[in-house]
Amino acid sequence: MEFAFSPEQEALRDMLRTFVAKEVRPKAHTWDTTGEFPGETVARLGGLGILGAMVPEEYGGSGMDTVSYALAVEEIGKGDGSLGLTVASHNSLCVSHILSFGSEEIKRRYLPDLASGRKLGAWGLTEPGSGSDSLSMRTRAERKGDRWVINGSKMFITQGSVAGVYVILAVTDKEKGKDGITAFVAPSGAKGLSVGRKLHKLGMCSSDTAELVFEDLEVGPEAVVGRVNSGFRDTMKNLAGGRISIAALSMGIGLGAMQEALAYARERTQFGRPIADFQAIQWMFAEMATELEAAELMTFRAAALKDSGRPYVQEAAMAKLFASEAAMRGTIKAVQIFGGYGYTQEYPAERYMRDAKLCEIGEGTSEVQRIIIARNLIRGR
Ligand SMILES: Cc1cc2nc3c(=O)[nH]c(=O)nc-3n(C[C@H](O)[C@H](O)[C@H](O)COP(=O)(O)OP(=O)(O)OC[C@H]3O[C@@H](n4cnc5c(N)ncnc54)[C@H](O)[C@@H]3O)c2cc1C
Known part of the structure; x- marks a missing residue:
């Protein structure tokens, strides 16, 4: 059992961390309040190969495995949930459906534009x-x-x-x-x-x-x-892969909120001490970090199973269910740690909390994930 990312995966993560720190985090608040679609930044992600993440090179993509792709969605989600959702839905819903089931003619016609970001899906x-x-x-x-x-x-x-x-x-x-x-x-x-x-x-x-x-x-x-007439069955397969990306997005949002809350808790003083010194605050961080770590393990395991061609539907549903709910719980705690400022748009905690909620709804609600997981168990799959 190997828990390490490859050197290529680490390089991808570092490259995106730098990109997100410079190009995403500073703009996320403005995008959120104006609702403006960040077309230029999305196009730049196309230039970095993120919009054709799992598309083979012969169709103009980056040919990444699912683990690398999940890593990319997580890093982008740490900076901005909306941008993470753009990347995840483009890759995992539209592009993936064409890539997995489209004819050669359809792939040649549409994938190069989608993979480069010249067109969004x-x-x-x-x-x-x-x-x-x-x-x-x-x-x-x-x-x-x-x-x-x-x-x-x-x-x-x-x-x-x-x-x-x-x-x-x-x-x-x-x-x-x-x-x-x-x-x-x-x-x-x-x-x-x-x-x-x-x-x-x-x-x-x-x-x-x-x-x-x-x-x-x-x-x-x-x-x-x-x-x-094969569209519904293909869709169910497509959505199973999509759930890995929503789990990755959830982790990103949860971890992004936790990083912001940690920085704040170290700086904010009450009763003459940083609030990070209070055990009540420390316990919130301990729970957040533990749940998000568990979410990461589940998500990357589901991704690794998919990459190795083994069954992953159940693991993807579990990862999506757990990661989205962990992100929701974690971002609510982040708002609490920011106190009154957490309830305002002066700080990003409330944005992370609002963004996290979508992960419990999109690509199958938490209730639907529970139905899938229970059904698989009862049928003995
Ligand atoms: C921001 C956003 C982006 C989206 N993007 C896309 C997209 O790109 N493409 C796309 O096709 N869709 C997209 N969706 C749709 C999304 O997948 C659906 O909203 C989601 O699947 C839930 O469907 P619904 O909204 O109709 O809720 P409903 O199905 O009406 O559910 C309402 C409530 O009832 C519960 N419920 C329903 N059935 C059961 C049951 N059998 N047992 C227990 N509880 C149940 C649900 O869990 C939920 O709590 C998006 C949604 C949002 C909000």
């Missing part, structure tokens, strides 16, 4: 009326000769209004349930694909979240990602 599963129960989606794709006509809408889509490439899940055979859903890819600007309202959120404020509307969006047979 969005992935649409959730709808206004269907989230956890994604199988009850209402977006339909109907055959018209050898073409497909898509009608419906999607809700809460990350990069919804800034993406250049969209992967969209739609019902293609209503009678077949899980075997009646297909994934399609469409570029921004396609006739019939429009962006609905942009959503204003509790946290992750500079991550772009929007509604998508499809009105007779017509695509050819070459736009099918995977096989016709």
Whole structure:
């Protein structure tokens, strides 16, 4: 059992730490309060190879393993949860779906732009009326000769209004349930694909979240990602990998908040002593650090299992569940350590806390993770 990162992974981590310290942390508060999408910084991450993290070099990507990718998401999340979410959703939802299931033609057409960051990717599963129960989606794709006509809408889509490439899940055979859903890819600007309202959120404020509307969006047979009617099963596989990135993002947010709280607790004096001297504060740090360490072990183990081709669905769900809830508990403690200042936007603790909440909801809520974990246990998997 080896618990060390490789020299390449350490170099990646150090490079991103420097980038985040210079380019992300100082700007995160402004992005959060204005809600402005940090397009320039995202483009620079493209230049660093982070937007094609797991894409093989032949398609213009960095060819990283999942452990390295998780490390990258964690480091970015330490500086800014929203930016971490942009990176995670682009890579783990849109790019990964195309990479894992797309035809060679689709990969050659879309991956180089996505991997370089020339275009951002969005992935649409959730709808206004269907989230956890994604199988009850209402977006339909109907055959018209050898073409497909898509009608419906999607809700809460990350990069919804800034993406250049969209992967969209739609019902293609209503009678077949899980075997009646297909994934399609469409570029921004396609006739019939429009962006609905942009959503204003509790946290992750500079991550772009929007509604998508499809009105007779017509695509050819070459736009099918995977096989016709295999979209739902492919989606479940895609989401299992995505959970590792949300677990990594959770760790980043939790650790980022802890670092800020540590610095504050060493400086802030009450009763003539730094508040870090008080046992009540020390215990909060001890609990935060222990839970986040456990989250790291679970997350990197799930990533390592995926890299070695072994089953990882259960471990990814457990890592996502534990890490997101540990981040939530940890960031609440960070706000408490900052006292009254923690409740203001003068310090970043409250931003981390608001950002952490999304990790308990996106890519399957904590309740859904518990259902997956229990179901696997009961079925003996
Ligand atoms: C900021 C943000 C970004 C997102 N990005 C994307 C994206 O890029 N692409 C995309 O497709 N989706 C995206 N989503 C959607 C996200 O995946 C869903 O919000 C999530 O899966 C929950 O679905 P829902 O919001 O419809 O809640 P619901 O499914 O309506 O759930 C409401 C509550 O009921 C609980 N619940 C539901 N079913 C059960 C059950 N069987 N047992 C116990 N409890 C249950 C849930 O856990 C939750 O607490 C995003 C959401 C947000 C907020």
